[in-house]
Amino acid sequence: MMEVCGSSNVSLREFGCEQSLLSRPDGSASFIQGDTSVLAGVYGPAEVKVSKEIYDRATLEVLVQPKVGLPSVRERSQEQCVRETCEASLLSSLHPRSSLTLILQVLHDDGSLLSCFLNAACMALMDAGLPMSCLFCGVTCAIHADGQIITDPTAAQEKESRALMTFAIDSTEHKVLMSSTKGSFSVHELQQCIAVSQKASEKIFQFYRDSVRRRYSKTL
Amino acid sequence: MFSCLKHKVGEVLLPGDEFSFQPEDTISLTDTVKPEKVICGPGLRRSGDRLLVSKSGVLRTKQPNMFWVDSQQKRYVPAKGETVIGIVTVKSGDVFKVDCGGSEQASLSYLAFEGATKRNRPNVQVGDLVFSQFVIANKDMEPELVCVDSSGRAxxxxxxxxxxxxxxxxxxxxxxxxxxxxxxxxxxQQLFPHELVIGMNGRLWVKASSVQQTLIIANLLESCENMTAEQRRQLFRRAAQGAL
Structure with missing residues (x-):
C-alpha cells in the first residue's frame, strides 16, 4: 500500500505512507519524508485510569519513543506539540471517560522530525476511525543564512539554517493549529513561512486523500 | 444536500469534508414543497445547515434517505441493539461484568437470561463466552447487556x-x-458444515467437526479481509479442493 509523491514547485522531499500495518493497535501508520521515518500506533477509545479520567472528554496521551535511549526533555516538548494539535482536531467529547494513546516511534531522523510526527499521527488517528473535525499536517521550514526558505529540510540543512519553524495546518481552512520555532527571524519572514507551509499543506492533504482512496479501493 | 450526497455515494470521504444545504432557486407554486430529510449514520455529523464528515471511509446509502460512512476500524464502540460476543470477567453479586471490546466493561444481570429467576440462577463462570445484546449503550453510561429478547426468550x-x-x-x-x-x-457455507457466531464487536467464534477444519475456516476469514471478490473466490476454490 506504499505510495510515493514526487516534488514540484514547493519542494517537499518524497513522502510515503502505509496505514494499518500493525496488527495489535487499533490504528497504525508509518510516514516517511525523505530519509525521516516515523511509525505511529493508536490505542483507543480504551479503559482509562481513574486518576486520569476526564468526565466530558477523552484523555489523550502522546508518547514519543526515540530511536535509542529513553525519552528526554526534547521528546517531552515534541509530545506536547503533537498532543495539542491532536486535541484541536479530535472530537474527544464523543468518547468521554476513555483514554486515547498515541505512540510515535522514531525509525530514522533526517530532519523535519516534528512534521513527520504530525503526519504519522494524523494518518494513524484516521486509521483508528476516531471522530475528527478536520485533518492536520505538519510542515517544517528552515530559513537559510541568506534568507532563503527551505521547506522540509534535511538534518544537514537544519544545522546550517538560521531559524527553524514547524507548523501544524488544518485541512478545512488551512489555518495554523500549532507552531514551534527555533532561532531568530523577522515578522515578515514568519508570515512568508506560514504562506509557504499552507501551500505545501495542500499537497500533503491531496496525498492523504489519494492514499486513503487506495486503501479503500478494494471495498468500493 | 440530498442530491450532492447522492452524487458522492461510493466515494471515499475524509474527516473535514462537508456538504452544505443549498436552497432551490425557484419555488414551485403548484407542487407541495416537501422538506428534504436526511438520516445521518456513523461518520456524519449535523452542524447547523451543514453536514460534516468525521471519519474516513466510503459513503454508503440506503433507501430512502439514510447515509453513513463505512470505515475499516478495529476498536468497537457499543451501540444499542447490537449483538456482541462478550467474555465474562467478574462475577459479583447479581451482575456479571463482561468484556465486550469497548472502552468500558458492560454489566449483565443474572436475571437477563432465559428462564432465570432469583432462585434459579444461570450457570455462568468467569471466562465464559456470552452472545448478548446491548439494551443500554451511550457514551455517558456504563453499557448494559441482556441475553433475552423483548419477549423473554433466549x-x-x-x-x-x-x-x-x-x-x-x-x-x-x-x-x-x-x-x-x-x-x-x-x-x-459451501466449504464444510460449521457453526459460526458473529459478534458486532469484531469477535468471531467458529466450530467445525474437526480442529483442522475449524482452523481452516478461521484462517480463511482472517485472510479474506484485504481481498477482492475474485481473489477470495479463488482461495475458497483451492480450500474446497483440499489444497490448504
Missing amino acids: NGMGVFGGGGLLFRVSLGLIRRLLAPQSPLRAEL
Missing part, C-alpha cells in the same frame, strides 16, 4: 462455546459477513 443468545475457536477481525469484515445475502457467507 433467541440464540446466552452462554456458548465449547471446543470452538474465538478470534478477532476488523469491524468492516463483520459487517460484510452480516449483510443480507452476503456472498462471503454463502461461499463459506
Whole structure:
C-alpha cells in the first residue's frame, strides 16, 4: 500500500505512507519524508485510569519513543506539540471517560522530525476511525543564512539554517493549529513561512486523500 | 444536500469534508414543497445547515434517505441493539461484568437470561463466552447487556462455546459477513458444515467437526479481509479442493 509523491514547485522531499500495518493497535501508520521515518500506533477509545479520567472528554496521551535511549526533555516538548494539535482536531467529547494513546516511534531522523510526527499521527488517528473535525499536517521550514526558505529540510540543512519553524495546518481552512520555532527571524519572514507551509499543506492533504482512496479501493 | 450526497455515494470521504444545504432557486407554486430529510449514520455529523464528515471511509446509502460512512476500524464502540460476543470477567453479586471490546466493561444481570429467576440462577463462570445484546449503550453510561429478547426468550443468545475457536477481525469484515445475502457467507457455507457466531464487536467464534477444519475456516476469514471478490473466490476454490 506504499505510495510515493514526487516534488514540484514547493519542494517537499518524497513522502510515503502505509496505514494499518500493525496488527495489535487499533490504528497504525508509518510516514516517511525523505530519509525521516516515523511509525505511529493508536490505542483507543480504551479503559482509562481513574486518576486520569476526564468526565466530558477523552484523555489523550502522546508518547514519543526515540530511536535509542529513553525519552528526554526534547521528546517531552515534541509530545506536547503533537498532543495539542491532536486535541484541536479530535472530537474527544464523543468518547468521554476513555483514554486515547498515541505512540510515535522514531525509525530514522533526517530532519523535519516534528512534521513527520504530525503526519504519522494524523494518518494513524484516521486509521483508528476516531471522530475528527478536520485533518492536520505538519510542515517544517528552515530559513537559510541568506534568507532563503527551505521547506522540509534535511538534518544537514537544519544545522546550517538560521531559524527553524514547524507548523501544524488544518485541512478545512488551512489555518495554523500549532507552531514551534527555533532561532531568530523577522515578522515578515514568519508570515512568508506560514504562506509557504499552507501551500505545501495542500499537497500533503491531496496525498492523504489519494492514499486513503487506495486503501479503500478494494471495498468500493 | 440530498442530491450532492447522492452524487458522492461510493466515494471515499475524509474527516473535514462537508456538504452544505443549498436552497432551490425557484419555488414551485403548484407542487407541495416537501422538506428534504436526511438520516445521518456513523461518520456524519449535523452542524447547523451543514453536514460534516468525521471519519474516513466510503459513503454508503440506503433507501430512502439514510447515509453513513463505512470505515475499516478495529476498536468497537457499543451501540444499542447490537449483538456482541462478550467474555465474562467478574462475577459479583447479581451482575456479571463482561468484556465486550469497548472502552468500558458492560454489566449483565443474572436475571437477563432465559428462564432465570432469583432462585434459579444461570450457570455462568468467569471466562465464559456470552452472545448478548446491548439494551443500554451511550457514551455517558456504563453499557448494559441482556441475553433475552423483548419477549423473554433466549433467541440464540446466552452462554456458548465449547471446543470452538474465538478470534478477532476488523469491524468492516463483520459487517460484510452480516449483510443480507452476503456472498462471503454463502461461499463459506459451501466449504464444510460449521457453526459460526458473529459478534458486532469484531469477535468471531467458529466450530467445525474437526480442529483442522475449524482452523481452516478461521484462517480463511482472517485472510479474506484485504481481498477482492475474485481473489477470495479463488482461495475458497483451492480450500474446497483440499489444497490448504
